[in-house]
Amino acid sequence: MKRFRLGLIINPLAGLGGSVGLKGSDNVAELAISRGAEAKAGLRMKQALTVIKPFSEQIDIVTASGDMGETLAVELGFSVKCVHQISPGSSNNNTSAVDTKQTVKALQDESLDLLLFAGGDGTARDIYSVVDDSLPVLGVPAGVKIHSGVYAITPNAAGVVVSMLLQGELVSLMSADVMDIDEEAFRKGTVKAKRFGEMLVPAEPRYIQAVKMGGKEVDELVLADIAADVINQMEDELYIIGSGSTVAAVMEELNLGNTLLGVDVIHEQQIVASDVTANQLLELTQNKPTKLVITLIGGQGHILGRGNQQLSPELIKRIGKDNIIILATKTKLKALEGRPLIVDSGDPELDSALSGYYKITTGYHDYVMYQVANPDLLES
Template identity: 40%
Template sequence: MIGLIVNPIAGMGGKVALKGTDGVVEEAIKRGARPVAPDTVRLFLRELKAHPECNKLKFLTGPGPLGEDYLREFGFRFKVIPHREIRYKMVGDVEIPDTSSEDTKRLAREMLGKVELILFAGGDGTARDVMSAVGKSVPILGIPTGVKMYSGVFAVSPEKAAEVLVKFLRGEARLEEREVRDIDEDAFRRDEIRARTHGSALVPVVENLVQGSKEAIRANEAEELEALTEAVAEEILESDGIYFLGSGSTLKRIKDKLGIDGTLLGVDIVEVRNGTAKLLVKDATEEDLLRFLDGNPRVVVTVVGGLNFLFGRGNQQFSANVLRKISKENILVVATPDKLTGPIRVYTGDREVDEKLRGYIRVRVSPWMEKLVKVV
């Protein structure tokens, strides 16, 4: 028996530059957000359906949008845990389930002693809820649906979560203790990082299929990072045009050197003319980026340390719709060598766009050097 818990509102804040969904679902919808978790869970189940092991599987899950709806849609065998009735509410013109973290915790507790593994669809907040309910009593694995996902308990994509589950059932996954990390989303939206480790959980790990934890910059990187960002900023100022500058401390250093009041944790749209940078849109949404695509923009991004993600973690403004219209040659990746601990990952949810970005990409690693790094 395998447990499945779905947080149906996870990830709604990503494309609309809210950097999370906790406590801001209404605001996300006002900005144009729509639920993303249902389709993510469907990607997972569609991939799982292709494996013969699925014929023997039985799930223990929550009612309706907490898991039952998706398992029923794909014809999986399942049992629903007795739970409160999940009602729906209208926010603007969008109908969403009226759920909370307490639903996740209660379902997780009900699964103790009854399942071999708990799968959950959500982000770091959902991971924290599951871990708080079960500790290390049962392995857990995240189907990545949130915005940040700094914890080391997530598969690298919904499809890879299906592969991990299959290998777990075959006895081919090793169990490891992995950190569950979360941040203060209110502070995050103010460009302040207040992250902490809340504990650890047992996770089935398969190399290259489960991500690590987000890492902070080490002190010995500071000097080379300063030189690298100085060189990149100078080169940007020498080439007129529209730039989409991504999130993170590396990009914030570049923004500061360009002389603009850019965000630390968001995406900014900048125009460079005659050696001067002008901030056009601060903390841009997916919709903002789409409006500037006709200007043949260049994208400058970094790699999320530890997670090895270029697109798909914390910068969902760079959606498939945006990246579909940007050539790979117009993407500049900036990262110190210490961040390049393996292949770079991209995940937009669109296989055609992901495939376009795969292969090899040039990464600027010093003022005078680039490195070819594989994108998977």
């Protein structure tokens, strides 16, 4: 039986800036680490590989040295071939785009069945610059911003898709957009997304995310109604205000400054802290009743794990499922075409616990019930 040849690349720096409020990791990795950020990309790839570990006897993994893939693959007991050594002078926490591109070039000579990589939009761009659409790829989401359509909806979902291939299920390929944004502009509250091209990915719409829909909601009256409903029900508690234009409408109605692409905290309709990090949120909410106000990513349906990594699993557990307030226009919900909302907190057990039907605020005293349910967790 022919063994499945799986290319593996981990960008150890991916997502470092998320939990510390830097809205990305491009050119700010050292600053993120100095603020206490911890590398998560390896852990997220481990979630994906754990799903396919039962098939390890069928798989040959081809990868780069150290934390770019070799260490994790060996730890999990896979057959491993290393085709690239991290650049001289680089540590595992200081790999570069050059390492990614050189690894991809080496992998092109290895007759791969699939390239599995962990990173964000920048990593996808680096890989695209080498492979174009000549090799099937699948991304394990590990970055702060995931606009591209080449990623699975969660790390676990990536593992499910690979396991489908290993079991011989008929999986077609489709072209998916590689997108990225200007992080400097992003940190200043402006989203400038650009399409760079396409790569081939497994065509499994249950498990592969859509390209993010950008832009502010057109219907300002609907946003004002949603905001008015939230404000009308505010109690003497802390309110964590998540990112996104739908949630920003609450702050606009209160005439408060808002970190559009970050997380703010208010109490008694006044700002307590702006653009906070994950650790700051844990400190602020210690022993205090707290509610979380969030919205979904247009086109994708994620409510946690995309652009709001400041909302750590520890924080979500502390707040509790019943204290999560989800805001969305009916237009955004209809655009999902019945697909459930997705949670990708980094803790699969928490993601499973958060499943269920939620009351989504869609206007003033106007609500719909909508399901949060990761398809990969339902079927794995």
